[in-house]
Amino acid sequence: MRLATVLRGVLPGCAVVVEALSVALVAKDSAPLYDVIKRNVDIDYGCRPVIMRSNDKHKLHALVSNEQLEDLRRTLDSTVIQIDMLDHLNKRQTAVASIGSGDRFQGGKIAPRGLGTRKLSEYGEIPSILNYNEVYTALKGLEKHYGVELFTAPFKTFEGQIVRGAAVNKAEKIKKDKQYIYLTSGIHARERGGPDNLIYFVGDLLYANKHRIGLTYGNKTYTNSQVKKVLGTGIIFIPMLNPDGVRYDQANSNLWRKNRNPKSANASNPLSVGVDLNRNFDFLWNFTKYFVTDVEPASTNPASQAFYGTGPFSEPESRNMAWAYDIFPKIRWYIDVHSAAGTMLYSWGDDIDQSHDPKQNLFNPAYDGKRGNVTDTIYGEYIDEKDWYNVALQANRTTAAMNAVGGREYVPQQAVGLYPTSGASDDYSFSRWHKNKKLNKVYGYTMEFGYPTNFYPTSAEFIQNILDTNAGFMEFCLTADEIGLKG
Ligand SMILES: [Zn+2]
Structure with a gap:
């Protein structure tokens, strides 16, 4: 062939x-x-x-x-x-990494443990990618062994699946207003290893805390007191936001990215099923109104990989992600974990950042139809100078830690790059406070692990991705603690 x-x-x-x-x-x-x-x-x-x-x-x-x-x-x-x-x-x-068969956590009897608490010779104990059911039993394992509090998001998927997450903290009991870090993954189904990165990170944190040890990711190490500090930042996470898509991708290996909602589908084209959930958030969602005509930050075509859905938050999966902000109102720092590019993206994603003109902002109708051309100076998205400094500093620190692992290079970058995006989870998170100053300000990021376009990693790459991202999560929480968990 x-x-x-x-x-x-x-x-x-x-x-x-x-x-x-x-x-x-x-x-x-x-x-x-x-x-x-x-x-x-x-x-x-x-x-x-x-x-x-x-x-x-x-x-x-x-x-x-x-x-x-x-x-x-x-x-x-x-x-x-x-x-x-x-x-x-x-x-x-x-030769891509296989998907696990069966249930390695035996319904929660066994807790997931990552690579940060293991020797190199034990890496083989994570031989395959978690199947969609194991993502759930891993959470059960964390609950049973460490008393982690699980939660169920309110909106069922099209196929009736339930989306679950967990909250961890140094304290015995979770206080909903003491959780400052929010991590999600598995919104794009084909990005294999995303849920695993989160599960193993939290599994390691709790294991290291219990056994009073530090963490080692390649050449990057963290002490036990840093483990405790990170637990104290209060983490909530939803490892698999799009279980229908993940189940479908794992069964068919067809690079499926979207959810499985058939509402806009055309019966003769199977690719027209599903919505790109990361174009469905309430952030300049109606792009034909907000952006210049010759760029398309999403797609109105149901057969496109970037189909934006039938309205902002039309999909249960994106609503579940946003719901966590209501339940944990003090979340300050957010990462949506994706692959595959090798970047840590910070706001904004719709146009070039600028701090000189607050009138150029996403809510100002005077600029409708003018956003998204990154080569002009007519519009740039306003970001307060201090916020800009903070979000860039965090991206620099996080990627420096990922690079220090010694596997591959990660680059911090403003999310717009050279082309805009609408309706994405990171921008939605940051925009909430800009829309309503009574809400907590959230710095939102997209972490893209792995090599460009390599959605199905080999076994070796899968292991490297866990090491890279987990060092990145540690550094992200430590930097968040340093810059500030309250704002
Ligand atoms: Zn993605």
Whole structure:
């Protein structure tokens, strides 16, 4: 098989083959790549299109079908943009980490324990990715062994699944107004290992606390007193926001990203099922009104990977994420864990940050239709200077810790990169206080672990991702504690 990333997916009633080739578009300047995104909005650029600088070149990663690839070859000027086929990624998709079968936590009898409390020789004890059911039994294990408080989010998914999370703190009893850190994952179904990163992080924290030891992630270490400090920041987490999508992706290995809501689907196209939950939050959701006409920060097309749904918060999964802010009103710091890019993104994601003109803000109708062009100076999203300093400092510290693990490089970056996003969880979180000053101010982030477009890691990459993200979470909580948990 030539270019062997053929991922077969069987959808109910109809067999489809999803062909996805990993490519990098490479140009000297970023402008021609920006044009590629604008002219090819239906290409799968991962969580969001990100143009990354590498040496004296710029790179845009994408997953393309054979047809899209031919199209790009025909339309792009090869003297300006080169198409690199990432054959090392395409070929090794046959060797991706497996999904666990059965229940390694035996319904909660066994608690999850991560890599930070283990020796290198024991890494093999995490041999496979958690199946969607194990994400739940892992939480039960944390409850049974450490007295972690579980909670059930109020909105059931389309397929009737329940979304669960947990709260941990140094104190015996959880106080709802003493939880300052909020972590979520599994909103994009195909981003394998996201829920695992959170489960093993919390499992390790509690294990290290109980046994009075520190944590080791590659070359990055933390002491027991830092473990205690991090527990004291009060963490709540929802490891799998999109269980329908995860179940479907794990059963079919078809790079499924969205949820499974069929409301907007067209019966002849299985790809038109589902909503991109990370375009469904109430943040400039109605992008055709708020943004300039020639950029599409989301899609109105149900068959697109970035379909925004039928209204802000039309989906139970995005409502569940936001509900936690009502229950834990003092949350101050938030990360939505995604893959795969190798970045830590901070607000804003709709346009370039600026601190000189407060009138240029997402709620000002005078700027409707003017947002999202990152190459003009007509609009930039207002961020208070102090907030800007804080959010960037946190992203720098977190990525520095992830880099110190010694596996791969992570880059801190403003979320807009060179292309805007609407309806995303990180911007929604930060925008809540801007809309209503009685609410707590939340600094929202998107952490993108792994290599660009590599949603199904190999076993070795899966292990590396746990180490990288877990060091990142530790540093994030410590930095949050230092900058301030109350605001
Ligand atoms: Zn994602």
